[in-house]
Amino acid sequence: MNDMSRTAVDALWWQRGVIYQIYPRSFQDSNGDGIGDLAGIIQRLDYLRWLGVDAIWLSPINPSPMADFGYDVSDYTDVDPIFGSLADFDHLLTETHRRDMKLIMDFVPNHTSEQHPWFHESRASRTNPKRDWFIWRDPASDGGPPNNWLSEFGGPAWTKDEATSQYYYHAYLPQQPDLNWRHPDVRAAMYEALHFWLKRGVDGFRLDTIQHLIEDESFTDNPPNPDFRSGMPPTLTFARTRQMDRPEVHDVIAGFRRITDSYDDRVLIGEVYLPLERVVTYYGTPGRPGSHLPFNFHLIGAAWKASFLADLIAQYEGLLQPGNWPNWVLGNHDRSRVASRVGRESAALATLFLLTLRGTPTLYYGDELGLEDVPIPPELVQDPWERRVPGFGFGRDPVRTPMPWDSTERAGFTSGASWLPLNVDRDEKNVETQRAMATSQLRFTRDLIALRRRCPALSLGDYGAVESRGDILVYERLYGGTRLTVALNFSATTVYTPLPTGNVLLSSTGGRSSEIVTKLLCLRPFEGVVVDTSLTSEEQD
Ligand code: NOJ
Ligand code: CA
Numbered sequence: 001m002n003d004m005s006r007t008a009v010d011a012l013w014w015q016r017g018v019i020y021q022i023y024p025r026s027f028q029d030s031n032g033d034g035i036g037d038l039a040g041i042i043q044r045l046d047y048l049r050w051l052g053v054d055a056i057w058l059s060p061i062n063p064s065p066m067a068d069f070g071y072d073v074s075d076y077t078d079v080d081p082i083f084g085s086l087a088d089f090d091h092l093l094t095e096t097h098r099r100d101m102k103l104i105m106d107f108v109p110n111h112t113s114e115q116h117p118w119f120h121e122s123r124a125s126r127t128n129p130k131r132d133w134f135i136w137r138d139p140a141s142d143g144g145p146p147n148n149w150l151s152e153f154g155g156p157a158w159t160k161d162e163a164t165s166q167y168y169y170h171a172y173l174p175q176q177p178d179l180n181w182r183h184p185d186v187r188a189a190m191y192e193a194l195h196f197w198l199k200r201g202v203d204g205f206r207l208d209t210i211q212h213l214i215e216d217e218s219f220t221d222n223p224p225n226p227d228f229r230s231g232m233p234p235t236l237t238f239a240r241t242r243q244m245d246r247p248e249v250h251d252v253i254a255g256f257r258r259i260t261d262s263y264d265d266r267v268l269i270g271e272v273y274l275p276l277e278r279v280v281t282y283y284g285t286p287g288r289p290g291s292h293l294p295f296n297f298h299l300i301g302a303a304w305k306a307s308f309l310a311d312l313i314a315q316y317e318g319l320l321q322p323g324n325w326p327n328w329v330l331g332n333h334d335r336s337r338v339a340s341r342v343g344r345e346s347a348a349l350a351t352l353f354l355l356t357l358r359g360t361p362t363l364y365y366g367d368e369l370g371l372e373d374v375p376i377p378p379e380l381v382q383d384p385w386e387r388r389v390p391g392f393g394f395g396r397d398p399v400r401t402p403m404p405w406d407s408t409e410r411a412g413f414t415s416g417a418s419w420l421p422l423n424v425d426r427d428e429k430n431v432e433t434q435r436a437m438a439t440s441q442l443r444f445t446r447d448l449i450a451l452r453r454r455c456p457a458l459s460l461g462d463y464g465a466v467e468s469r470g471d472i473l474v475y476e477r478l479y480g481g482t483r484l485t486v487a488l489n490f491s492a493t494t495v496y497t498p499l500p501t502g503n504v505l506l507s508s509t510g511g512r513s514s515e516i517v518t519k520l521l522c523l524r525p526f527e528g529v530v531v532d533t534s535l536t537s538e539e540q541d
Contacts, residue, residue, distance in 0.1 A: 013102060014204070014267040014292060015325050016459045017054025018355070018449055019362040023333045024061055024083055025069060026402045027365060029414035036402070036413070038084035038092050044405075045095055047431065051368065051442075052449035055102035057206050057269070059333055061089070062108075065115050067175035068384055069400075070106075071208060072113035076193035093201050102203035104267065109190055109256075110212045111176040118189075119177050126164050133186050134177045135169035136161075137219060148221045149243050150235050154388035157243070171212045171243065173384055181213045181252050194259050204267030207256065207291065210282065211272050214249045216242040233392045245278055254288045261289075269327075270294040276316055283324045293327045293360060299353075300335050304342045306468035306490050313357070313466050313475070326359030331367050337399050338364075340373040345526050348444050348509035349488055352528040355448045356458055356477065356486045363445075366403055369429045370441035373398035374421060382420065404430035439511045451507050451530065457482040458530070472497050472523065476533070485533040489523035496520045499533060506530045 028040030060070035270291035284290025386395030405412030464476030
């Protein structure tokens with residue numbers, strides 16, 4: 001075995017593979033209640049296998065009053081009846097593994113539901129043994145909240161409990177009280193919940209909002225946000241420096257990591273919305289390891305311009321320490337869909353970009369069809385964020401609509417009334433139709449995932465040159481003797497860029513393949529290509 005193949009074999013599944021995010025409420029309903037469930041996901045595993053993804057990450061499925069659609073957990077070691085049972089979960093896990101895929105669960109450590117028995121106990125009295133499992137403070141001298149901390153979802157981050165005359169802290173909804181991670185019993189109980197799922201065989205966790213786990217112990221006010229401008233949402237009035245990204249958080253995450261590392265081959269992904277230089281601190285240090293993959297969301301807010309994106313890649317790569325494995329995310333259940341952000345004519349280009357960057361890609365369900373945000377009429381809004389802070393475009397329902405499987409009235413998602421409306425363009429944007437087409441966003445995504453699997457240069461290779469040439473972003477991926485060149489045209493005009501002669505086109509958003517590129521590569525509007533440039537013209541002569 002030569003060095004090259006040994007490295008490919010040694011790479012871990014979460015480094016090589018493609019992760020696919022499922023929002024369980026919206027993937028497949030099996031019992032006609034209009035809400036997706038685990039039995040539904042099992043029905044669609046063959047599709048995911050066909051698509052070629054390596055791992056599935058499920059947004060939360062634990063019992064929940066659904067104030068934040070599962071991100072308010074009332075029992076960490078069970079499954080909500082809406083989604084099924086623990087037996088259904090075990091079945092899903094077995095069937096996922098049988099198809100050589102991995103299953104990653106969402107774990108929500110920052111807060112419970114207000115309906116969690118721990119919080120019921122905690123709020124029962126000031127002397128309850130679980131009082132300090134949550135964060136309680138006396139009112140300020142005027143009787144108001146203890147300080148100026150605001151909730152991510154609007155309004156103060158404090159809610160008064162009239163019975164005990166204290167405020168409890170919640171970084172998100174009042175229905176999501178924050179756990180006190182400084183308390184050793186909280187740590188022990190939550191770490192125990194991780195063991196519960198690891199013993200059942202889950203392959204890892206995506207940890208929700210880890211930058212929020214610890215607050216500043218002094219509880220002093222946040223400073224004003226220097227970037228705040230009038231017209232911005234009031235939630236951004238103050239910088240959240242006292243509320244999040246505190247140094248002690250890394251001890252808590254190291255605890256998670258110690259547990260996952262005590263099982264074989266598991267992964268820990270951290271959700272962190274922070275500037276890149278802060279995101280990379282969530283890899284931890286050799287003595288205090290953090291998550292394997294702190295999610296890099298920086299493509300989501302990025303300007304869709306070659307020069308900006310070249311700088312972004314360089315900045316990220318420059319911040320990574322030896323041993324840190326990169327990752328990229330284009331969309332998720334919290335942010336506008338990529339096809340809506342960059343325009344539908346660039347949806348394939350965005351997919352090519354995600355799947356050829358160095359690092360683990362996470363694909364959001366439905367993006368393989370080019371789904372766009374689905375407008376939700378005000379009377380159908382479900383998302384608590386939109387309800388609490390309307391008018392700023394925070395609503396997340398448009399990106400959580402049911403997966404369209406076919407062109408029938410309910411798109412094969414449900415036999416009942418779906419909990420959110422379907423995309424109106426489901427005649428074209430559905431799995432069955434796009435699967436039957438010779439070229440479609442779905443076919444393109446699948447081919448590209450297969451190419452990535454065939455070419456270690458794409459999944460594991462280093463970067464060669466990364467540069468913007470006007471509207472074109474060009475980068476090389478190197479592995480052993482292979483050099484692949486990726487070229488992306490971000491403009492609406494046809495452009496040309498020089499490449500060494502005699503190269504074979506491996507993939508193109510424009511449906512070209514196996515062409516020989518001679519000296520000047522032509523890129524049509526919003527076209528992206530992968531070209532094998534391993535042999536330069538000189539070498540071929
Ligand atoms: C981040 C999750 O992705 C989001 O959906 C949720 O509302 C918040 N964390 C609170 O748990
Ligand atoms: Ca259902």
